[in-house]
Amino acid sequence: MTRNVEDEELFAKLYVRLRRFAAVVRPPSLEAEDLVQEALARTLAARTLTSLDNPEAYLRRAIVRVAMNEQRGSRRLSARIVRLGPLPANSVDPYPSDLSELMRLSPEVRAVLYLHLVEDLPYEEVSAILGCRPAAVRQRASRGLASLRLAIEVNVEEVR
Amino acid sequence: MTEMRELLERAADSGAAADAAQLFRNAAVRARRLRRRRRVVVTAVPAVLAVVAIALWWVQGGTPSQQVSVSPPPDGPPATRAAEKPDVVTGGTQQQGEWPVETRLFSDGSGWLITDHRLLHTDDGGVTWAASSLSLSTPVPAAANATAAAIVDGQHAWVVVPDAENAQVLIMSTSDGGRFLITDVVSIEFTPAHVSIDFVDANTGFLGISDSDRSPARSVLLSTTDGGHFWQVVARDGPASGLRFSSATDGWATGKGLHRTSDGGHSWTQLHPPGWDRTGGPDPAAPTYDIVWKEGRRGVVQSSYSGGNFVSIAFLETSDNGETWRDITPPDLQHIARTGPQPHLAVVGPNRFRVLVDGVSSAAKQNELLTSDDGGVTWSSVVTDVSFTLSSLWYTSPDVAWLTALPVDCGDEGCGPPLWQSQDGGRSWVTVDGIPGLRESSPSQRAVSVSSFDELVGVEYFDPPPLPPGAVYLGGGLLGDIDAIPVYRFGHAQQGDTLAIWFDVAVAQAAFSPNSATWRTLDVVTVDVGQNSLRPDTCFINGEYDTSIVAVIVSPMNVERQRPTYAWRFNTATQHAEALDVRDIACDIPHP
Numbered sequence: 193m194t195r196n197v198e199d200e201e202l203f204a205k206l207y208v209r210l211r212r213f214a215a216v217v218r219p220p221s222l223e224a225e226d227l228v229q230e231a232l233a234r235t236l237a238a239r240t241l242t243s244l245d246n247p248e249a250y251l252r253r254a255i256v257r258v259a260m261n262e263q264r265g266s267r268r269l270s271a272r273i274v275r276l277g278p279l280p281a282n283s284v285d286p287y288p289s290d291l292s293e294l295m296r297l298s299p300e301v302r303a304v305l306y307l308h309l310v311e312d313l314p315y316e317e318v319s320a321i322l323g324c325r326p327a328a329v330r331q332r333a334s335r336g337l338a339s340l341r342l343a344i345e346v347n348v349e350e351v352r
Numbered sequence: 353m354t355e356m357r358e359l360l361e362r363a364a365d366s367g368a369a370a371d372a373a374q375l376f377r378n379a380a381v382r383a384r385r386l387r388r389r390r391r392v393v394v395t396a397v398p399a400v401l402a403v404v405a406i407a408l409w410w411v412q413g414g415t416p417s418q419q420v421s422v423s424p425p426p427d428g429p430p431a432t433r434a435a436e437k438p439d440v441v442t443g444g445t446q447q448q449g450e451w452p453v454e455t456r457l458f459s460d461g462s463g464w465l466i467t468d469h470r471l472l473h474t475d476d477g478g479v480t481w482a483a484s485s486l487s488l489s490t491p492v493p494a495a496a497n498a499t500a501a502a503i504v505d506g507q508h509a510w511v512v513v514p515d516a517e518n519a520q521v522l523i524m525s526t527s528d529g530g531r532f533l534i535t536d537v538v539s540i541e542f543t544p545a546h547v548s549i550d551f552v553d554a555n556t557g558f559l560g561i562s563d564s565d566r567s568p569a570r571s572v573l574l575s576t577t578d579g580g581h582f583w584q585v586v587a588r589d590g591p592a593s594g595l596r597f598s599s600a601t602d603g604w605a606t607g608k609g610l611h612r613t614s615d616g617g618h619s620w621t622q623l624h625p626p627g628w629d630r631t632g633g634p635d636p637a638a639p640t641y642d643i644v645w646k647e648g649r650r651g652v653v654q655s656s657y658s659g660g661n662f663v664s665i666a667f668l669e670t671s672d673n674g675e676t677w678r679d680i681t682p683p684d685l686q687h688i689a690r691t692g693p694q695p696h697l698a699v700v701g702p703n704r705f706r707v708l709v710d711g712v713s714s715a716a717k718q719n720e721l722l723t724s725d726d727g728g729v730t731w732s733s734v735v736t737d738v739s740f741t742l743s744s745l746w747y748t749s750p751d752v753a754w755l756t757a758l759p760v761d762c763g764d765e766g767c768g769p770p771l772w773q774s775q776d777g778g779r780s781w782v783t784v785d786g787i788p789g790l791r792e793s794s795p796s797q798r799a800v801s802v803s804s805f806d807e808l809v810g811v812e813y814f815d816p817p818p819l820p821p822g823a824v825y826l827g828g829g830l831l832g833d834i835d836a837i838p839v840y841r842f843g844h845a846q847q848g849d850t851l852a853i854w855f856d857v858a859v860a861q862a863a864f865s866p867n868s869a870t871w872r873t874l875d876v877v878t879v880d881v882g883q884n885s886l887r888p889d890t891c892f893i894n895g896e897y898d899t900s901i902v903a904v905i906v907s908p909m910n911v912e913r914q915r916p917t918y919a920w921r922f923n924t925a926t927q928h929a930e931a932l933d934v935r936d937i938a939c940d941i942p943h944p
Contacts, residue, residue: 200377233380234383234581237382250582309360325585325588
């Protein structure tokens with residue numbers, strides 16, 4: 193079995209979980225599949241998946257980094273658009289639901305919330321996956337939850 | 353909380369999943385393109401740059417440069433007149449204040465010169481240099497004295513620049529001799545002030561980021577095993593400066609003392625060279641260490657103990673990974689208190705040491721070369737034909753030596769050549785030309801660390817410093833050098849404040865204003881410029897010994913009574929001197 197085939201089989205096993213993760217941390221400009229694909233491509237450009245100790249954690253961190261890079265690029269693009277002038281009045285919000293509140297959080301914060309709340313991973317494990325301190329993970333989770341609660345409460349008030 | 357989880361679940365399930373196998377194949381194709389991208393750029397960049405260069409050369413009148421000797425890239429197009437105009441090749445702008453950061457030459461003739469603006473590469477032993485395609489100053493122009501670099505061979509190099517404003521570190525790397533640079537960004541949780549990088553080979557490396565060089569409160573150590581594509585956190589708030597690894601697991605680092613790791617930086621053990629616990633100076637972390645050389649279990653460090661306004665230096669060697677140490681300091685250099693330039697040690701090989709001593713300490717005022725080929729037991733001395741203030745010294749063979757010189761003798765025409773080469777083991781030196789921009793550069797308003805004040809950041813000014821609007825500037829212009837000691841100044845001025853102080857180490861004078869309106873010139877008796885100086889670290893102020901006191905000023909009328917009137921403590925957080933309310937003071941008065 194070649195390394196490429198081994199990598200493909202390994203990736204197939206990880207794909208569903210990675211895609212769900214990417215769907216949460218993705219920037220508005222990228223689909224979850226594109227994000228996974230880009231993270232996988234950058235990983236494969238440097239090494240094989242089977243050579244990694246924990247390929248899932250590695251790919252998850254790569255996904256967050258690609259998402260953050262993309263988000264930075266989007267911000268630069270937005271700044272240029274602002275300089276050019278306002279968007280047409282009929283432009284639509286890409287997240288016309290309460291998901292938009294979630295997507296306003298940074299990819300790192302979303303990653304923390306997803307891994308902790310959905311996958312039930314303790315903060316220590318989340319910090320190991322994302323490569324940051326447990327204290328920083330707790331802080332991000334706390335801030336993310338606080339800002340989400342505030343946004344959701346505001347929406348509820350607006351509906352009433 | 354359930355609501356949050358549901359929200360995240362909905363986000364995770366949004367969209368339609370693509371076929372995993374197809375996605376993997378797409379990623380594999382893109383990975384191949386990413387790998388190939390460097391090769392494509394290598395062939396494309398010289399051609400594009402050549403076209404741009406020819407166009408600019410044509411616009412500028414087509415006058416060929418007579419002084420430039422930069423070679424075209426080895427696998428690039430044939431030599432053209434454009435390749436003779438490297439300023440055009442690198443962007444066409446004059447590099448101001450450019451200064452070497454790291455230089456390394458290899459025995460095969462390949463080598464690097466990394467400045468605070470550019471990355472230059474040579475294939476012929478430093479005769480000709482080619483600039484990289486990307487200016488290093490593009491992302492962070494003001495990080496001149498904070499740049500660090502790691503060089504593995506003639507092809508692989510990494511340059512790191514802290515970006516304090518955005519709490520991130522920029523890593524520029526190349527694996528093709530500098531023709532193509534990849535820029536990466538690492539975000540961190542504190543303000544980066546100091547970076548250190550070291551690579552064991554082309555893949556395995558370590559990056560240290562800290563908020564201070566000598567006494568960091570926050571730091572992070574990262575490692576990579578894929579040439580810097582991905583960095584992972586190894587340890588936090590531990591040693592992260594002066595990184596020197598001899599393998600993927602074994603390395604040394606500095607910071608608060610000298611430390612050793614044998615597990616890739618996860619845990620560290622403090623080493624205890626002779627004098628490690630010496631205390632009493634103004635720096636509680638003293639002495640500090642610079643790792644000069646490390647090879648396997650052998651290593652040489654420079655220990656610097658700050659005693660206030662002087663620094664005493666010792667060179668220490670170990671052959672058992674820091675368990676035991678031997679003092680290899682040449683006898684002539686022992687017990688010398690230094691206020692300015694320092695001696696530089698280079699290791700030619702095991703037990704083969706060379707020390708170049710600045711002209712200040714030698715009778716001839718020229719640099720003195722000390723040589724030992726028996727592990728520092730005996731030394732021979734020869735006076736060289738030059739007088740430098742050294743920045744770095746290294747040997748590519750026992751005969752061929754290189755050095756970078758600090759900007760000391762700066763006049764209107766610049767500071768003189770910073771890069772020199774010796775073909776006779778360090779006895780005689782010639783300038784290395786062919787590096788456009790470097791020779792004409794000046795260190796105008798470039799901050800330099802003052803070795804005689806570990807707590808201070810001295811600023812050597814060519815022009816008046818950038819003070820707040822309306823602030824009063826005291827002094828002005830570079831006084832030049834006194835006996836080859838560079839003039840270091842520390843200034844502070846504020847408008848509408850009661851404190852305004854400016855003192856000059858070289859002339860031992862200060863001006864003081866209690867109200868920013870009237871000024872008095874006072875004698876500074878605290879700065880160690882002569883034999884009869886007070887040292888602030890000998891003073892008890894208000895009944896306490898305060899190691900952070902950096903200046904004590906005696907007004908002339910009080911000199912006889914030896915009761916200083918004013919004292920300042922340097923606040924490392926604000927980088928400003930703070931006036932003290934001196935009620936009682938007593939200092940040791942040295943006698944001639």
